[in-house]
Amino acid sequence: MNFLNEVAGDFPDAISLASGRPAEAFFDLERWLDSIPQYQREFASRRDLSYADAGRLLAQYGRTNGIVNELIAEQLALDEGVHGRSEHIVVSAGCQEALALCMLSLCQDKNDVVIARDPTYIGMTGVADLHGIEIVPLHSKDDGQLAAELEEVAEKLRHQGKRARALYLIPEFDNPTGTVLSLEAREALLSVCAGQRIAVLEDNPYGMFRYEGERLPTLYALDRAGCVIYLFTYSKTLCPAVRVGGALVPDTLFGSAEAARTLVANLGERKSFLTVNTSQLNQALIGGMLLAQQGTLRELIAPQLEHYRRNRDLLLAALEKEFADQRDAVHWNRPEGGFFLTMKLPFSFGQAEVLRCAREQHVIPMPLSFFSLSGTCQDSIRLAFSNVEPSLIGEGVARLGQFVRQCQEVCDAAV
Numbered sequence: 517m518n519f520l521n522e523v524a525g526d527f528p529d530a531i532s533l534a535s536g537r538p539a540e541a542f543f544d545l546e547r548w549l550d551s552i553p554q555y556q557r558e559f560a561s562r563r564d565l566s567y568a569d570a571g572r573l574l575a576q577y578g579r580t581n582g583i584v585n586e587l588i589a590e591q592l593a594l595d596e597g598v599h600g601r602s603e604h605i606v607v608s609a610g611c612q613e614a615l616a617l618c619m620l621s622l623c624q625d626k627n628d629v630v631i632a633r634d635p636t637y638i639g640m641t642g643v644a645d646l647h648g649i650e651i652v653p654l655h656s657k658d659d660g661q662l663a664a665e666l667e668e669v670a671e672k673l674r675h676q677g678k679r680a681r682a683l684y685l686i687p688e689f690d691n692p693t694g695t696v697l698s699l700e701a702r703e704a705l706l707s708v709c710a711g712q713r714i715a716v717l718e719d720n721p722y723g724m725f726r727y728e729g730e731r732l733p734t735l736y737a738l739d740r741a742g743c744v745i746y747l748f749t750y751s752k753t754l755c756p757a758v759r760v761g762g763a764l765v766p767d768t769l770f771g772s773a774e775a776a777r778t779l780v781a782n783l784g785e786r787k788s789f790l791t792v793n794t795s796q797l798n799q800a801l802i803g804g805m806l807l808a809q810q811g812t813l814r815e816l817i818a819p820q821l822e823h824y825r826r827n828r829d830l831l832l833a834a835l836e837k838e839f840a841d842q843r844d845a846v847h848w849n850r851p852e853g854g855f856f857l858t859m860k861l862p863f864s865f866g867q868a869e870v871l872r873c874a875r876e877q878h879v880i881p882m883p884l885s886f887f888s889l890s891g892t893c894q895d896s897i898r899l900a901f902s903n904v905e906p907s908l909i910g911e912g913v914a915r916l917g918q919f920v921r922q923c924q925e926v927c928d929a930a931v
Contacts (some may be wrong), residue, residue: 530878530880531911532634533900539903544764544825553804559573564736574773582605583607583800595724595812600766607796609760612639612761612789617718617790619682623681629652630682632685633653635693650693660701666712666714670708670712683716686721688734689723689852694858696732699732703738707743712769713743715744716744727821727825748761758801785916824902827909830906845862846862861923867883869883
C-alpha cells in the first residue's frame with residue numbers, strides 16, 4: 517500500500533483506479549457532528565445524568581467493549597439480517613482492530629493457522645505477518661470446490677501438527693475480486709467449519725452496497741453451529757475517519773455459551789492493552805446517527821448506492837468500448853455490488869507496470885498479485901470505481917487501454 521501511495525504522490529495528475537476508498541462527495545461532517553448531542557441526551561437519560569455530566573463522561577475513558585452496542589445490534593439486525601447479543605459485541609477502532617483482536621485471540625499457539633482464499637484482503641495478511649501467524653491459501657476459483665479444499669487443507673494441517681483455527685472470508689463483493697460467495701458454498705463451508713471446529717471471520721464492509729441480484733443471507737445468519745464471528749464497520753456507510761467497527765461473537769461458540777463469553781472477554785482484554793477503548797466521541801457520533809435514522813442506515817446510504825452503481829455501470833461500459841476488439845485476450849467480471857472488479861490481461865502486471873502506466877499514460881490500476889498469498893494472479897489487476905469522478909472513468913479506461921495495447925505489441929514482437 518505504501519508503494520501505491522508513493523506512486524499516487526509522484527503522479528498527482530494520474531487517474532487512480534486503484535483507490536477503494538468511499539466517495540468523499542457524501543461526507544457530511546457538520547451533520548454527523550450535530551448528531552452527537554442527540555446521543556448525549558439519550559446517554560444522559562439512560563444513566564440518570566445531567567446533559568453536562570453526560571458530556572464530561574463521554575469525554576472520559578470508557579467501557580472497553582463499547583457504549584453503543586445496543587444501537588449497533590439493532591442496526592445489524594435491521595440492515596443486514598444479523599441478530600446477535602449486544603453484550604457479545606466488541607466495538608473497535610475500525611474493523612481492522614477487530615480483525616487483529618480476533619486473529620490474536622484465536623491463534624495463541626505457534627501451530628495455530630488461519631485459512632483464506634487466494635487472493636485476499638491485504639489488511640488481513642498484514643496482521644498475520646506482523647504477529648507471525650501462518651496463513652494457508654485456498655486456491656480454488658470455483659465456489660463449488662471450496663468446501664472440499666478447505667477440509668483437505670484442514671486435515672493436511674492436522675497431520676503436520678498444526679491446527680486450522682480460523683477461516684477468513686469476505687462473502688459479499690470480496691476485496692479484491694468483487695465476487696459473491698454462492699449460497700451453496702456458504703452452507704458447505706459452514707458444515708466443514710462446524711465439523712473441523714474452525715471459526716469463521718466473516719468480514720462484511722460492502723454488504724449494504726448491492727446494485728442488482730438477490731441478496732444472500734450472511735454466514736452469521738446461516739450459522740447453526742456457533743462458528744461465525746461477524747466483523748462490521750462504519751467506514752463505508754459513513755466515513756473511514758470515524759474509526760468505528762467491531763466484532764459480534766455468536767451466542768454460543770461451537771455450542772458452548774461459556775466459550776462464547778470467554779472469547780468476548782478475551783477480545784476485550786486484548787483491546788484494553790492495545791487501544792484502551794474506542795473513542796467515545798466517535799461512538800457518540802455513530803450512536804447519534806443511528807438514533808436519527810431510527811436504527812437503519814438504508815435511507816442514509818441510498819444516494820451513495822446510486823452513485824456507486826452509476827460508477828460501476830460507467831466502468832463496465834467503458835471497458836466494453838475500449839476492449840471490444842480484445843475480448844479474446846482481456847476479461848473482466850461484472851460485480852453485483854461493492855467497490856471493485858478484476859481484469860485479466862494477456863501479460864504480467866506488477867510494480868514495474870504500475871510505474872510505467874502512471875508515468876506514460878497517467879492512470880493507476882492495482883496489481884492483483886499484491887493481494888496474492890502464493891504469488892499468483894500475476895496477469896490480473898483490480899479496478900476500483902468507488903472513489904473516482906464519474907467524468908474521469910471513461911478517460912481512465914482509455915488510457916489503460918492504450919497501455920495494454922503497447923504492452924501487448926511488445927509481447928507479440930518478442931514471440
